[in-house]
Amino acid sequence: MNFIHFIVPWLQMTELTLCIESPELKSRLRAAALLMQASVHELSLIDLLGKRSLPAHWLLVDQGLEQLGDLIEHFKAQGRKPETQIIRFIEKPWQEYVYHDIPIFASIVHPANPLAAVHVLEKLIRTKPFRSGKKPLPNSNLGPYSDEFVRSQPMRHAVSQLQRLKQLPIDTVLLGPTGAGKDTAARWLHAHSGVKGEFVHVNCAALPEQLFEAEVFGVMAGAFTGAQKDRPGKLELAHNGTLYLDEIDSLPLSCQAKLLNALQYRGAIRLGGHVFYNSVFRVIASTKTKLETLVEQNRFREDLHFRLSVSQVRIPALAERLEDIIPLYCHFLNDVAAQFKLEVPKLDLEDTDELLSRPWPGNVRELHAFAQRHVMGLGEPCTVPGSEAPAGLKQRLLAFEKAVLIQTLHAHRGCARLASESLGIPLHSLYYRMKRFDLLEKNGNHSDDKATQCS
Template identity: 45%
Template sequence: MLNSVIVVDDEAPIREAVEQWLSLSGFEVRLFSRAEACLAQLPEHFPGVILSDVRMPGMDGLQLLAELQRRDRDLPVILLTGHGDVPMAVDAMRDGAYDFLEKPFTPETLLGSLRRALEKRALVLENRALHEQADNRSRLDATLLGMSPTMQTLRRQVLDLSQLPVNVLIRGETGSGKEMVARCLHDFGPRADKPFVAVNCAAIPEQLFEAELFGHESGAFTGAQGKRIGKLEYAHGGTVFLDEIESMPLAQQVKLLRVIQERRIERLGSNQSIDIDVRIIAATKPDLLDEARAGRFREDLAYRLNIAELRLPPLRERREDIPMLFSHFSRHAAERLGRSVPTLSGEQLSHLLSHDWPGNVRELANTAERQVLGLDGPAAQGTPIGQSLVAQQEAFEAHCIRSALRRHRGDIKAVMNELQLPRRTLNEKMQRHGLVREDFLAEVSPTG
């Protein structure tokens, strides 16, 4: 249960008496003599109650209430009033105050009001957290697309890990979406309002690597004109994404390991240590422990980076997601290029499902854009690899229903007529393929 209380009163004896009562009853108490100081130090989503006198120099209790209401209408505020202030306090309750206590009040009266207010606050914060989780799931579903079991598992893992202050290693083939997953880990976590800094370790010349990561002072080396903030320092409070971490030079791996252990850096040419707070997310295609055994990567750094690991499946292992992804990329390309969204034939869909997609999602996106431009078909015909006939039929069925829903803008009756399916059968198939009518209501029927 929540137990935080902020007391705002300009009279020291009252502050001290209230603090003594509340502390003996197990409350965590913070005292302020002025409302302005309380507002300056009040954390966002404060998990407690504000207890404030009405009459104070400077900003009074009613003005404090109005500002707190502007910031968070559900934050409980209990006002302390003199006898002559009771009518004013009653009006304040109509304006959002939780309760008022007329001086002098007994400890029992104060504790009863506080406990009721804290119970209400706990319910409000729990409800907010549930809504935020639901919103995050919806946003993540729209970002990391796919209804395959592996993608559903990946989204759950991303949501869980986004809230934890641990380093994460992302493993996946080229084009499988490693940077997008890293970005989601940042955007859906508590560091979302801080910098997200992406560094491609394979693209930085070895002689410039240290300056890029750690920064430098003026004159630290030939050509170092002026002070420069490095990537790690710039990302303070946020996330550093180290892509292709296996390409990092061994000499720099030692220094990165030290940063992770000590949480501080030194710019080139400086002896001053700078404290930093960054989350490290690294991405790699090969297994870092295999690289360590081959002498190309430090084993201790591999363990430090791999507190938690996310494996991104290649597209060939989740072929049931191909029609949805191709449709998504086609719509975005058509909007960007001012073209119509082409309709896939059954033969073209078969080509998509049979292709091996060595470039993964990135290759699929490029293919969709080329088709929107009319440059070529969706994919070269090939032999399905690791895909049963049943799986291919399921993917084709999902594509046909999705296309019909889009053409008819979610009109279920029209879809039933086109596909010659009874309502119950269509509902069952839509549920199995993760298709929701509301997703198609606002879509424009494709032409061409």
């Protein structure tokens, strides 16, 4: 009730026109208007088309884009620029991302109750300009769990668990399919944990069994041929920080026993050494398969599973996160376009349908790659209206060459020397082409220093 008392005096001055077909939505909005004590008119689309100018400052509609287009054309034909702000109610969140030429001030997903309607209207009207129909979201600083793209229930649940766990120094297992965002979650937990130490990544799938002890526990000089210097292990490096055991489901049983001891006693003895060292760290482990299942199949030690699984968070597959797909995709389109100073492609309903109907076996990683290809115009992921291929063969070849350069530079993190080697062209020739396509600034430092660092 406090909320209503607070906003009512301000909203009393608001004039709303409802042009709403859905009876249910109409009654909710009427109730909302009553709560707001706003001045309300109700008009059908036909009534509106019969008028010479739009009637109120705020026009609330639930019409399709076609009818809205007719409406706008009608007022344009009258020689008047409609000054009314249109708020469109939509059924599904992703419809908001369909860009069009209709000047819609904002889109709201059907509010569930009158109070919610008051809340969204108040917020929108106050924060003008909230979102234009054409411009994608400015999102360069959004964290991975921004409300903008955590809309689905399974992901919201995962994020709320991560929020709870972030400052609890307990070991955590992240479960999820490839590319779903386990690494992202682990880094986020570390970054928000408030600890001073490092985030130390151990890729258990890529670690040969024979090197496990040397890598994880460290080595003393002379421990084996080639061990010329003392080298700290990952366990030591993670002191006061986080030890991230990526793909722990791939760790051989023999290594699991050694790891269990080290986790139990929070320390180890370097290979070839005699002194036990202690290390304080939090363990985060990621797995694609449930550890319980691996235990049942005798592929994972039960005691290690119990040791690690103090808490568990499941990062859902993208296919379970339908509501997140379009906002995430728009975020990636923006980011990639900003990174390479390219145009942000438009999306239409067909694109969104395609994005929502794909199975996404590679999850967020695949969606990201899809957005990269889309921005660079490589292998059209969706039909993009208004982005026809360049007319002549020469232009097409040039566009292709530019896209290949951008992709290669990106793959080598902007290192010109590695990119030139990968493309099989001399460095000076790569610089010449980068200059020609105005790519020199876009990829940051391409100095020889940088090139040397990349070796």
